[in-house]
Amino acid sequence: MTILIDQPDFGVEAEEKKNEIDENELVLDGGFVVPEPKSSGGFFVPDTNAFGHTFRDYEADSERKDGVEEFYKTNHINQTYDFVKKMREEYGKLDRVEMSIWECCELLNEVVDESDPDLDEPQIEHLLQTAEAIRRDYPDEDWLHLTGLIHDLGKVVLLPSFGGLPQWAVVGDTYPVGCAFDPSIVHHKYFKENPDYYNPAYNTKYGVYSEGCGLDNVFMSFGHDDYMYLVAKENKTTLPSAGLFIIRYHSFYSLHRSEAYKHLMNEEDVENLKWLKIFNKYDLYSKSKVRIDVEKVKPYYLSLIDKYFPKKLKW
Ligand SMILES: O[C@H]1[C@H](O)[C@@H](O)[C@H](O)[C@@H](O)[C@H]1O
Ligand SMILES: [Fe+2]
Numbered sequence: 001m002t003i004l005i006d007q008p009d010f011g012v013e014a015e016e017k018k019n020e021i022d023e024n025e026l027v028l029d030g031g032f033v034v035p036e037p038k039s040s041g042g043f044f045v046p047d048t049n050a051f052g053h054t055f056r057d058y059e060a061d062s063e064r065k066d067g068v069e070e071f072y073k074t075n076h077i078n079q080t081y082d083f084v085k086k087m088r089e090e091y092g093k094l095d096r097v098e099m100s101i102w103e104c105c106e107l108l109n110e111v112v113d114e115s116d117p118d119l120d121e122p123q124i125e126h127l128l129q130t131a132e133a134i135r136r137d138y139p140d141e142d143w144l145h146l147t148g149l150i151h152d153l154g155k156v157v158l159l160p161s162f163g164g165l166p167q168w169a170v171v172g173d174t175y176p177v178g179c180a181f182d183p184s185i186v187h188h189k190y191f192k193e194n195p196d197y198y199n200p201a202y203n204t205k206y207g208v209y210s211e212g213c214g215l216d217n218v219f220m221s222f223g224h225d226d227y228m229y230l231v232a233k234e235n236k237t238t239l240p241s242a243g244l245f246i247i248r249y250h251s252f253y254s255l256h257r258s259e260a261y262k263h264l265m266n267e268e269d270v271e272n273l274k275w276l277k278i279f280n281k282y283d284l285y286s287k288s289k290v291r292i293d294v295e296k297v298k299p300y301y302l303s304l305i306d307k308y309f310p311k312k313l314k315w
């Protein structure tokens, strides 16, 4: 079934050209209606990031360019199928620490992400900026506010008490391993130094997967997304499946922005992708130097954590 609804235009180019999102028609297949944002005036999409460049411009000469490129080089060389399997087993044990979601948010005060050309603030700022921007436009979707707050908590594995993983194993865009690396992936050329690139079992369109197998069955490059997904699932969150989907695939830009790897999706993935595209706008364009008053918003987020998570989680 095809439904016509009023929606902001989520097309990337449109987003980058406009300051304000217009109400445009968006065709959604599958009979699932995504609610309209409720705030008046729509979400404000800035033209430029805090460094004066367009968002996700990996070629722009900024103070972060070289570091970010070096980051992706190491990431692309080392994220192999075998590495991902090993890390999932190891980190899937969740035998490191017991703590609440909020305790983890506070730990992210110590974490800065070296892969990000748009942000050099401590991660807790980014979590609150994302969550609060969603809350303004989708006041009734409390699960989406909480998803905003926790989507990057997996970056905690950078800290020494979690094994102090290197940045290349934690942050940056993610992509499937076990099948060909799509050319739309940022700094794709560095995959030529990844051993899987030459392995015929892993370098075809489907690789070890099959048509419509479902993203759940696909190994993603290891990082904060997959780790936080495992934490949320194994600790039996009651977040809807779209929330878990957003957590696991929010860095999968080659899918949600470049439309690659769609042949691996099943029907549920197609539905959940609509929410991920909404989420991405807030994740990306809320990055700024504007500070949120943590103490002021804390009681609200504590109540959501209480609703969707146990008091203590295994990490
Ligand atoms: O640099 C960023 C950052 O690491 C984000 O947390 C991740 O979700 C993005 O995909 C990535 O490009
Ligand atoms: Fe992220």
Ligand SMILES: [Fe+2]
Pocket: 126, 130, 151, 152, 283
């Ligand atoms: Fe994020």
